[in-house]
Amino acid sequence: MKASSIPTTQIAAVIKNPGPDGTVHITNTHPVETPGKNQVLVKLAFSGICGSEVRALLGWSNYKPVVGHEGVGTVVQAGQDVPDSILGQRVGVKWLHSACGQCSHCKASSAHHCATPVFTGLHVQGTLQQYVVADARYLTKIPDGLPGEVAAPLLCAGLTMAGAIAELDRQQIPSNGWVVISGSGGGLGHIGVQMASRLRAYKVIAVDSGTSKRDLSLRCGAEAFIDFETENVEKRVKAITGEGAHACLIVSGSESAFELAPRLVRNAALLAVIGLPPATFNFPLAASALASKALTVTGVMVGSEQQMVDLLQHALAGVIDPVVQVEEFSQVPQVFEKLENNQVTGRIVVKIPE
Ligand SMILES: [Zn+2]
Ligand SMILES: [Zn+2]
Structure with missing residues (x-):
């Protein structure tokens, strides 16, 4: 794409008044940025909308007006120190925009744990626009044959x-161990059910609420589904597993899931807090319970680039198959509303206007 054919303004979904009265507006006058050193301009075709973007709308952190960090598009312009060979490549723009390259984690090839990371949508403009500036060193190549919306x-x-x-x-x-996935029917949860059952042969107990999330969880490979609104989760997990599960992955938008998790697992189990829970949530756990049950507690916000590459190959092979609902870009405000109310089953991806 010639520099002369790149517009100066574009269509974008912009958050206004972040906070309790925050709203999302579609505009066609948002400026297109110019890529700097190590950067490229990506013309986007699709963007997923992550549940964590609700944090931006509610003003829980000082996000950029344009969020979104699941962008798929084509490189149309290369900045300083970026080889022209990248032009025309189909790439993925992720939460990690760039890392420092100098800290202990960056030096150990774990840039996703960088001490001073730059995040897409938080520190730089995100993917809910036609053109996004990305750092060429942290882009992911999308394999040929894998649809952008997938x-x-x-x-x-x-x-x-x-x-x-x-x-x-x-x-x-x-x-063959038992893994509880709490929040199994959402964007993260349903992919987690597939990965745990199909890639590791774990027996997954899916916890969520409602018929559509039940159906999705079981379709993704869960052995059992427990509806936390109508069933006693602790009793059912114990009935299924005997001593309790070997691990509990908490991906839920409900704070009670965090209180419940330690009671769902056996001794020497793993409790993992996944994604970015709402800022007001706590993970209450008595020190004595932690010690006497010999529990391990961990947190995961994102994965490594190698894990990204492997995952895209699993998707290309059809083993991992995210359940996606594709919507027009004009629907972005409604998607935010649904995410805020926990009403999204699977993942909603929006088409970026040509
Ligand atoms: Zn996300
Ligand atoms: Zn670093």
């Missing part, structure tokens, strides 16, 4: 669950 939710929801699966590996949860 790749999009893998860039945050899928990658975060890949990070969670790595924690199960690190804790050496036995294959």
Whole structure:
């Protein structure tokens, strides 16, 4: 794409008045930025909308007006020090926009744990616009043959669950072990059910509420589904597992899921807090319970680039198959409303206007 054919303004979904009265507006006058050193301009085709974006709308952190961090598009302009060979490549724009390259984690090839990361939508403008500036060093190449709308939710929801699966590996949860996934029917949860059951052969107990989330969880490979609104979750998990589960991954938008988790697991189990829970949530756990049950508590916000590459290959092979509802860009404000009310089953991806 010639520089002369890149517009100076574009269509974008912009958050106004972040806070209790925050709203999302579609505008066609948002400026297109110019890529700087190590950066490229990506013309987007699809963007997933992550549940964590509700944090931006509610003003829980000082986000940029344009959020979104599950973008799939094509590189149309290269900034300083970026080889022209990147032009025309189909890439994924993720939550991690860039990392410092200098801290202990960056030096250990774990840029996703960087001490001073730059996040898409939080520190720089996100993917709910036609053109986004991204750092070429932290982009992900999207494999040929994988539809953009399928790749999009893998860039945050899928990658975060890949990070969670790595924690199960690190804790050496036995294959065939019981894994509770709390919030199993949402954007992250349903991909987590697929990964835990299809890639690791764990027996997944899915916890969520309502018929559509039940159906999705079971379709994704869960052995059992427990509706937290109508059933006693603790009793049912104990009935199914005997001693309790080997691990509990908490992806839920409900604070009671965090209170309940320690009671769902056996001794020497793993409790993992996944994604970015609402800022007001706590993870209440008595020190004595932590010690006497020999529990491990961990947190996962995102995964590594190698996990990203592996996950896209699993998706290309059809083993991981995110359930996506594609909406027009004009629907972005309504999608935020649904996410705020926990009404999204699977993931909503929006088409970016041409
Ligand atoms: Zn996200
Ligand atoms: Zn770093």
